[in-house]
Amino acid sequence: MAAIKTSLPRRQFDVVVVGAGGAGMRCSLQLAEAGLSVAVLSKVFPTRSHTVAAQGGVSAALGNMSEDHWYWHMYDTVKGSDWLGDQDAIEFMCREAPHAVYELEHFGMPFDRNPDGTIYQRPFGGHTANHGEKPVQRACAAADRTGHAMLHTLYQRNVAARTNFFVEWMALDLLRNEEGDVLGVTALEMETGEIYVLEAKRTVLATGGAGRIWAASTNAFINTGDGLGMAARAGIPLQDMEFWQFHPTGVAGAGVLITEGVRGEGGILLNKDGERFMERYAPNLKDLAPRDFVSRSMDQEIKEGRGCGPDGSYVVLKLDHLGAETINKRLPSIREIAIKFANVDPIKDPIPVVPTIHYQMGGIPTNYYGQVTTLDAEGNTQIVKNLYAVGECAATNVHGANRLGTNSLLDLIVFGRAAGNHIVESRPDNEHAHQDIPEWSIEQSMDRVNRLESRTSGQRSQEVAEKIRQTMQAHCGVFRTLDLLKKGEELIEGLVPEVDEIYFQDKSKIFNTARVEALEVANMIEVARATTKSAANRTESRGAHALNDYPERDDENWLKHSVWFSEGSTLRYKPVQMQPISAKSIAPQPRTF
Template sequence: MAAVKKSLPRRRFDVVVVGAGGAGMRCSLQLANAGLSVAVLSKVFPTRSHTVAAQGGVSASLGNMSEDDWYWHMYDTVKGSDWLGDQDAIEFMCREAPSAVYELEHFGMPFDRNPDGTIYQRPFGGHTANFGEKPVQRACAAADRTGHAMLHTLYQRNVAARTQFFVEWMALDLLRNEAGDVLGVTALEMETGEIYVLEAKTTVLATGGAGRIWAASTNAFINTGDGLGMAARAGIPLQDMEFWQFHPTGVAGAGVLITEGVRGEGGILLNKDGERFMERYAPTLKDLAPRDFVSRSMDQEIKEGRGCGPNGNYVLLKLDHLGADVINKRLPSIREIAIKFGNVDPIKEPIPVVPTIHYQMGGIPTNYNGQVMAPKDGENQVVNGLYAIGECAAVSVHGANRLGTNSLLDLIVFGRAAGNHIVDSHPERQHSHQPVPESSIDYSLDRVDTLEKRTGGEKTQDVGNAIREAMQHHCGVFRTIDLLEKGVTAIEDIAQRAANISFKDKSKVFNTARIEALEVTNMIEVARATTRSAAARTESRGAHALDDHPERDDVNWLRHTLWYSEGSRLDYKPVQMQPLSVESFPPKARTF
């Protein structure tokens, strides 16, 4: 065994980026343009990363369609986060938004245009003018394929910059020395089944979300929380994992996303009586209230017997009144999705929709430069050599609830910020890589080897389905402490089963059974973090809505949760209430 471990092939880079979505490729572009040797690992071809599924837009206070200001954007984001977002990071993101979007435009991203040639912007939920006075048009859109346009634009720029892509590779574990510095990753090449040591002076996690731990999800099958699992196994805490966004409009029975841009263009939600019910819940913003608010309102309508369909288990999204021209120009993909997955043509009839898990607000804790932060010796300190960006990171700009279109903005702003910070640290001037301890490599190899050699045990699919069913039942739109505590027990029981997974096919080349088994080991870490963190938070805030604790509790719970895998231990840290250069927004009740 020792000889096999020593013969592992090794590659060395200035930077290894794990994940080729919007965040990963925006970061790698900065690095490659600066002349650094950079490797980007991706389980799928880069343009198949999940950013491609984002539809509605990317937020920036350009003011092309109506008066706007970055300070209003900041207020909306703080309020949308239910005051759990860090105000220094939120200010940074909202200030940087216009330049980040104009940069994309100069890269060649095909935004829709106004008659005067400026970027088209549509309204989106929770985005307002003059501190909540009225909706504002802030979402810069490329029809309903904004993420698709962004991802292809960034990939083309990376190709021009000669970024080195490792396509169909899966990162396995972080490599750390005794001081806790991150020195690279172990990774599996799917084509050959070989495991490599990829040494790096800097490692960037950009692995996206983990929405596949739920049964009904808008997420791609690749969204299994790989970066979160890697961080958790390396002893790094996961932050605010109790907060998961249910998107109001997933196609009923299919979970496929119907963008909030439909409501931005004028679509409305109806119950079985044909009532526009959001006027009762949010008199000012109506259907464009933040997502957590709309999802709970929809769920309430269904629970009180006003749902549609033979089982009364969905509501309707009406957009036929917009007209065929608007739908075909601004929402062509939505029409296609509705026909294929909902069996309705939205030009003629409404789409059946239901709240569906969509986005994780929590993740690996970082500062606004993308550096991973973790408590050490009683202080919050940088984890040397490690960055995290995008949905797998908790900066935290989204807090307890993310505003629509702030996700694509998060990718480009913090992807660029991390890239710039790494370039400024000049890894190319560090003449040698630090030696990687054999014990760190052995840990990863032993984990895979144990899985390889097991001949009997749990089937991967059975354990994966058990995770999804438990999360769907115990961590829904509305929660109770009793339900969550039972969820903790259920998930810990499933974790024991996950430790005993086996698969029959031991072949090396493109063995998807091996990949799926490794993904489940990441999914269970995310599920443990979510249920344990949620069961401990005895308040309702943003996406975490407890029936038995319906009010927000700023006295006891205006703080971030930190979950550690070892012992499923919880710790907490304060929310950063002080912005970088402006006055803070003190907490107040959220009304819309």
């Protein structure tokens, strides 16, 4: 056995980036253009990463369509986060936004244009002018395929920069030394079934979200929380995992996303009585209130018997009044999705929609340079040496308890670039050699895989995965109660032994998807454990965490981040950063729209 472990093939790079979505490729581009040797691992071809599914836009206070200012963007983001966002990171993101978007434009990203040639911008939920006075047009859009355009633009630039892509590779575990420094990853090449040690002076996790731990999700099947599982197993905490965004408009029965850009273009939500019900819940912003607000309002309408359809289980999104020309020009993919998945043509009929799990606000804790952080024994924040996280898998703390639409694509490019710059400035290529990786670190990873490979009976991975999804769906939804959450926590912890007993019959090496699925379930359970534990212990309602037992936000006791450690499923807490870098601090206030 020892001979097998020590004979693993090895490759060495200055930086290994795990994930080829918008964040990973924006980071790798910065690194490759600076002359570093960069490996980017991806379970799928880079342009099939989940960023390709983002539709509505990327936010930046350009002021092309209406007066705007970065501080108004910051105000909206802090308010949208329900004051759980760190104001230094939010200021950094909103200040950098115009530069990041213009940079993408210069890379060749095909934004829609105004008649004067400037980038077209549409309104989006929660984005306002002058501290909430009225909606503002801030979402820079490429029709309703903005993520698609971004991902292809970044891939082309990376190819030109000679980034090394490892396509259809799955990272397995972080490799650390006795001091806790990260020295690379173990990774599975799906084509051959071989496992490699990829040595790196810096490692970047950019693995995206984990929405597939729910039964109804807008997420791709690849979104299984791989980076979060890797971090949790390595003793690195996960932060704010109780906060998951339910997107208001997933296609009823299918979960496929209908972009908020539909409402930005003038689409409206109606109940069975034909009432535009959001006027009752959010009289100022109406259908363009933040997503947590709209999702709860929709759920309330359905619960109170005003839902549409034979069983009253959804509301409808009406956009036929926009006209065929606008729909075909600004929302062509949405029309295609509605026809294929809802069997309706939105030029003629409304689309049936329900709130659907969409985005994780929490993740691997980082600062705004992307450096991963943890808590020491005294509760002080410490940097995990050589490790970065960017994108949806990272808790950079800009989204807090609820993310504003279009801030996700902005998060990818701002912090992907920031992490890349921070790594370049540390000049890993000037370091003389890679540090020796302790044999025990590699053995831990290989032992985990070997136990899975050698098992001849036990649980089937998809059956266990389905139990996780159904438990999360039933016990961790739009509206929560302590009883539901505690029961969900208990059930998820009860599934841990089943995950440890997963086996698969087909032991072949080449493109064995059963092996990949089994490895993914080990990551899913860590995310589910973090989510249920964190949610069951936050006794307030804030942003996406709506707890019936405690319906009010409690700033006195809960203006703090949850920090969850896998070992013993323990929780600790750290304060929210209320002081921006240079701007005026935005004090907590009631969140009305």
